Amino acid sequence: AQKVTQAQTEISVVEKEDVTLDCVYETRDTTYYLFWYKQPPSGELVFLIRRNSFDEQNEISGRYSWNFQKSTSSFNFTITASQVVDSAVYFCALRNNAGKSTFGDGTTLTVKP
Amino acid sequence: DVKVTQSSRYLVKRTGEKVFLECVQDMDHENMFWYRQDPGLGLRLIYFSYDVKMKEKGDIPEGYSVSREKKERFSLILESASTNQTSMYLCASSLLTGDNQPQHFGDGTRLSIL
Numbered sequence: 484a485q486k487v488t489q490a491q492t493e494i495s496v497v498e499k500e501d502v503t504l505d506c507v508y509e510t511r512d513t514t515y516y517l518f519w520y521k522q523p524p525s526g527e528l529v530f531l532i533r534r535n536s537f538d539e540q541n542e543i544s545g546r547y548s549w550n551f552q553k554s555t556s557s558f559n560f561t562i563t564a565s566q567v568v569d570s571a572v573y574f575c576a577l578r579n580n581a582g583k584s585t586f587g588d589g590t591t592l593t594v595k596p
Numbered sequence: 597d598v599k600v601t602q603s604s605r606y607l608v609k610r611t612g613e614k615v616f617l618e619c620v621q622d623m624d625h626e627n628m629f630w631y632r633q634d635p636g637l638g639l640r641l642i643y644f645s646y647d648v649k650m651k652e653k654g655d656i657p658e659g660y661s662v663s664r665e666k667k668e669r670f671s672l673i674l675e676s677a678s679t680n681q682t683s684m685y686l687c688a689s690s691l692l693t694g695d696n697q698p699q700h701f702g703d704g705t706r707l708s709i710l
């Protein structure tokens with residue numbers, strides 16, 4: 484069985500602060516894929532970033548960056564210089580090689596002006 | 597852009613009714629998924645399909661069935677709706693199994709069972 488845990492239920496920051504969303508996962512598979520999705524108040528989930536289990540290189544994409552550490556089974560996501568439009572629910576997800584996806588419970592991020 | 601279309605945004609049905617939720621994607625994706633989203637529980641996978649006429653149970657398949665007769669369409673069926681199936685239902689599609697392709701989601705169907 485696979486599992487994704489997002490321990491932070493809600494986070495509130497002030498605009499321009501950096502914020503890190505935590506994600507810890509469990510899987511017995513050696514090959515798997517990790518994703519972050521954003522669900523704004525309008526409701527539609529939007530893909531943000533992804534990482535393969537065999538690639539631990541961390542990257543930055545604009546204001547987004549992620550820290551994938553296989554040793555601790557963590558895939559944390561950071562938004563730099565947060566903006567009000569970043570307010571949303573963020574989901575971490577794990578997919579195995581057979582296509583089955585498991586999502587965390589989500590972290591609600593509120594960015595105040 | 598990939599478009600995943602769910603037939604209804606809001607739906608109200610009665611206990612015991614047979615309910616059909618329809619989902620269509622326009623990008624020739626092999627994989628299609630049905631989730632339900634409840635407050636505090638995130639997204640839970642009901643069923644997914646990686647090819648026409650193929651289906652796999654997710655984490656909470658009880659009380660549901662699915663149909664995939666054509667590649668672009670994936671239907672979720674509530675055989676005999678119950679009040680505990682009141683929820684937001686999300687359909688998604690993705691390209692290929694075993695790859696790192698992200699899922700593309702529809703707008704969701706908010707289903708109320710009275």
